[in-house]
Amino acid sequence: MKQLQIWNAISDPNVIKVGQRLMVAKASTGEPQPGDPSFIPFPGAEWFKTLPTSPIIRMMGLRLVEEGCGAPYGFSGPGPKWNDKHRQAYASYQNALGYSGSDADGWPGRKSWDQLRVPFPEEDWGAAE
Template identity: 55%
Template structure:
C-alpha cells in the first residue's frame, strides 16, 4: 500500500529501468480523479488492447470510448517495447474486481485466489498498462514488448518497494475478463522478479513526443549467468550447483536431506521446483529444471 507516484517520479522510474518512454501531450493531468479515489495503490494490472497499430491504440487509450472515457490506462506498451504515457491518476482500466484478490496482492502472496466477486474498485488501487495485442491467441508477443512489460512493471514495483507478486493480469482481478492472452502471468512475474534482482539499467532521457536512446549496456553481472538448461540435464558436478543449493535453502525452498553439494541430484531438482512454485510457476513450468528468468531471480553468487 502506497501513495501514487507523481508524474515526474513515474517517468524517472521507467527510465531508470531502461524503458523507452513517449510522453503524450496532456498526460500528466489526464485522469478520472473527479470520479473516484486514486490511491492508496497496491499493484500493477497488465491488459491487452484488442487492437492493432500503435497510433490508433494510443489514441483509443488516451480518449476512451463513448461508454468508457479515457484514459483507459496509464501507459500503452507497443510491440516495439515503447511505453506511451497517456494518463496520470485514476484511469478506467481495472474496473470492479475481487477484494480477496486485492488482499492477496497487498500481502504479496505467491498464489492468488480465483476471482469470484466484482465488488472492489480496482481503478483506485492499480496502475494499468494496456499492451497492443489482438488478444486472440494468434497475435504474437515480440520479445521487445514482453521485456518492456516486465521493465515497466518492475519500475513501479521498485519505486514502491514491492515484489513481483504485486503484478497481476486483468483476468486475475475479475472473472469478467480474459486478458492478457498469449503469455502466462506466472512467466511475466518471473520476468519481473528477474528484473528486480538486478540493478536498474540506465537510459537516456526522452522528451515529450519522442523516444529515448537505447539504454546503456549493463555492467558485468553481480551474479552467475544462467548456464543453460542442458548444463543441468547433464548432471554436472560443480561449485555452481552448491552455490545454487545454498540460495535455494536461503529462500526456504530446500528439499535436501543433506548438503547441498556440488553434484546435481534429484534433491537439487526438487528444491528448484519449490523455487519455481514460489515464483508462481505451476505444471511443467515448475518441473525443477532451471530456466533463465527463475535463475536470474534466484541471484546465485558468481562462482567463475
Template identity: 55%
Template sequence: MTTQHETRHDTYYIVRKGDTLSAIARRYDTTVKQLQIWNHIADVDVIHPGQRLIVAKHDDFVPFPGKDWFAGMPNSPIILMMAYRLIDEGCNSYPDNVEGVSPRWDEDHRNSYAKWQRKLGYSGSDANGVPGRTSWDKLRVPFPD
C-alpha cells in the same frame, strides 16, 4: 540526502539510524546472508549508521548455464551456490539442510528448484525443477569464491 548510489558494477547503501540488515535486504530484494558475504559482516545484528554496504553486485551472478548443462548432471561449485540461494529463499528439499548438499546436480536439487519455481508462481511443467533462464536470473546465484 541520498543513501544509495551505484557504481558501474555495484549498488551501495549508507546505513541510517534504525536500519536493520533484514530490512535492507528486503528493500534491495536480496538476503541477509548475501549482504553478510558481500560486506564481510560477522554479526547480522551489528551495523552502524554511516556504514556503507554493498546491496547489489551487478556483475557477480552466474549467468544461466542452459538446460542442457543441467541435463548433463554437472558436478560444480555453481550447484552448491545455487543450493545455498535456494535454502536462503526457503526452498529446501535437502536432507540435513546445508550438510546434505552435494555439488552434483541430483533429485534433491531438482526438488528444491521446483519449490523455487512454485514460489515464483509457476505450476505444472513450468515447475518441474529444471532451471529456466527467467527463474535462474531471479534466483541470482553468486559466483563461487
C-alpha cells in the same frame, strides 16, 4: 586460472574441451541486480541435464535454502553434483514464484535463475574439497 578451475570443476587446467562452457566473472560496482556480472549467468537448460558437478550447483542450492526451498536437502545440505534433491528444491522455488505444470518441473530456466541471483563461489571455496 585457479578461480576458473573452481567455478568450472576443471581438474586439469591444461585440458579444456571444444564446446565446453566456462563460467567467468567480471568486476562489478554498485548494488548487484539480476543479470549483474557478480551473479552466475544462466548456464543454459541443457547444462543441468548433463548432471554437472560444479561449485555453481552448490551455490545454487545454498540460495534455494536461503529462499526457504531447501527441505529436499535434509541435514546434509546441497552438494556440488546435480541430482534429484536439487531438482526437487528448484521445483519448490519455481512453485514459490508462482509457476506450475511444466514451468515448475525443477529444471532451471533463465527467468527463474535470474530471480534466484546465484553468487559466484568464493575464491578459495573449493580449496578444501
